[in-house]
Amino acid sequence: MAAEKRLDFFERYLSVWVALCIVIGIGFGKLFPGVVEVLSKLEVSHVNLPIAVLVWLMIYPMMLKIDFSAIAKVGDKPKGLLITLFVNWVVKPFSMAFLGWLFFKQVFIGLIGADMANQYMAGVIILAAAPCTAMVFVWSYLTDGDPAYTLVQVAINDLIMLVLFAPIVMFLLGVSNIVVPKDVLFMSVLLYIVIPLAAGYLTRRGLISSHGEEWFNTKFLAPLKPVTIIALLATLIIIFAFQGEVITSNWFSIVLIAIPILIQVYFNSTLAYSLAKYFKVPHNIAAPGALIGASNFFELAVAVAISLFGLQSGATLATVVGVLVEVPVMLSVCSFCNRTRHWFSDQKVKENG
Template sequence: MSTEKRLDFFERYLSLWVALCIVIGIGFGKVFPGVVDSLSKMEISHVNLPIAILIWLMIYPMMLKIDFSAILKVGDRPKGLFITLFVNWLVKPFSMALLGWFFFKYVFIGLIGEQMANEYLAGTIILAAAPCTAMVFVWSYLTDGDPAYTLVQVAINDLLMLVLFAPIVMFLLGVSDIIVPKDVLFMSVLLYIVIPLVAGYITRRVLIPSRGEEWFNDKILTPLKPVTIIALLVTLVIIFAFQGEVITNNWFSIILIAIPIIIQVYFNSSLAYGLARYFKVPHNIASPAALIGASNFFELAVAVTISLFGLTSGATLATVVGVLVEVPVMLSVCSFCNRTQHWFDFESKPTKEKA
């Protein structure tokens, strides 16, 4: 890369902010138990209203970034997209389910017990079934990824999420003997995928033609960027306020949950990256494919687990651990992609094959 690229202030220290949220949330729960109890009772049809508002503040700005007209251009270079979709939908959720089952139901069962094993497994499955959306643009930028192609990969993933997320989650949790209320799951998909996606699309369709894309980026997307991170951090404070007793009584669980999550990140990123090299996909498409295959739409995962299992559940804790490990692990994947760019030297050779 010609110049050093870095995350902005919030994103660069996201893991630190998450760690602080753990401390603040646990302390808040112990000092103000009445407030926490009142927040937990603000529900409509299993949906916690404060959390729902915060999740919307996280997800809506992400959906505003998606230009679905870019999908029309994907036919020019389909292989990178096929690899992304293969890893995201046919490998990632199932590999996470297998790793979760192995570690939680076999290796760690004596430490966590059957109930927590089921809840941790559920949380990691939901986490893996939601491909990353917003942060992919950051990872792609840090690896000199093709921004237009990354947009296509993200946009099609979001569309597929509408129809595949709920069935895959239901199937894998059912195989794992975890009972899932179907109506709550579909309501979560409607609230946290469909409605924000439609709202983002309508906003773009109304504002960009009348004001221009530069105005839209400067006046809408840029001011909303810190809102997403702040809403995430406030959400985590509330979650950890409810999770305080679980964490203080069994803090070792966070380490146990992180192990299979980290393994699946490196497995899926390596698989996508290796397939891209094998099929001679250019590096600026291969690296985002690896990063999308490794990272998660943790905002959605947190929202769904809260709706399905509650704020104090082990499933919700598992998705929050996913947030905790996301940034440092993904930065290591970015670093690997940058160091191995020479593996894709075939890009400079003339070829008739399209990527």
């Protein structure tokens, strides 16, 4: 019997670390308001420099993992990829916009007010417009997904994100009557997608060429993994230091924000998984596809929300709530995919036959 696959220590308890960051950040903001004020003023063109450095430390190692040469293999099994792209880019941003409108502007409007409704809606739209990049490899591993195919799905999503992320965000926020500084949004895409993606590609290509792939993975890439986690946690501490007053005065907002995000995750994962079953996609492609459709590139979403709306905004808080719920919710989706593996037994036989 194969050994049970588990997340490593930091990944397994990521939601716990995020919760601790809430406490530490709020406490830091209360105890050292002067330091927080100084950090908030370290900006260039609406980009907070401490946050920008930390986000780069999160995103750059993720981009190093992507092997774009794997895209050449996509023609072998196109159905799984097409389902993933359909859910990520045709369904997900628009269904999140609808859920945001339904809950924040209709159901919860009396509790949060019109201004916060717009802020929270902006945050969840930004969150949904950025498909997951890094954690998908973890979810794929836990469901015995095809690692090469998962890599293809992530690589193509990242390339599409270069083109579609900004237009989708602008369109959906515009439809929602939320003003978006276009120059700031495009600067965020350049800073947090284009540059790290290009840097990751060039670094990966150069080091593999000079030192070999095994050295790159074990000696260069592996030591960067804790850097990503530490940078994420440090970012959250700073964010919650700025969000402290909002949270302590109205902590129930976190619960309200989590509701449409949770519905969105389960809706998209169910849709992708069901389509994979219907179109006879093997389980080792169907499960990662469902997980990609459900999870978000929350590091990018947090950075963009900060650039567009500021550290203390409701939009930023909404993206951070996405981080808080991501791990336990995605683990539940992984568990469901593993328990229903037998649903795809016919597909596996046909694929192997």
